[in-house]
Amino acid sequence: MDEKKLKAIKDELLKLIDKKSSVQVEKVDRYINLVRSYYLLDAAIEEHGVMITTENGAQRFTKPNPAIAEKNKVNSSLIALGKDLGLDTLVERGSRSTISDLI
Structure with missing residues (x-):
């Protein structure tokens, strides 16, 4: 994700919180x-594929x-932090934005 999009997300989030x-x-x-x-994990998965081959001596399997599991952990952290920031209430208030719009 480019820095311009990250800045846009940050700017939108900063509008929703008490900046003080x-x-x-x-x-x-x-x-x-x-x-x-x-x-970044998404890019690594794209580069290396969903499945990877590991060689351990004569064994190959x-x-x-592992980036998939890490991506799931990061996603869970994003959801939890989003709730902590009150992003889950955007949907409840009838806002056109949703949490997934901010990712």
Whole structure:
């Protein structure tokens, strides 16, 4: 994901929080960092594939790319942090934005 899109997400998130609260600003920064990590993992999966081959001495076996599990963990963290930031209430308030719009 390019930095321009990340900045747009950050700007939108900053509109939704109390910018005077260092804690809330830190949460937005962590959210952006997680989004960046999510897309880096996505790129790694694209580059190396869903399945990878591992060689261990004479043994050779195929296993799922570990980046997939890490991407799922990052996604769970994004959802939890999004709820903490109150992004889940955007849908409840009838806003046109949804949490997935911010990713």
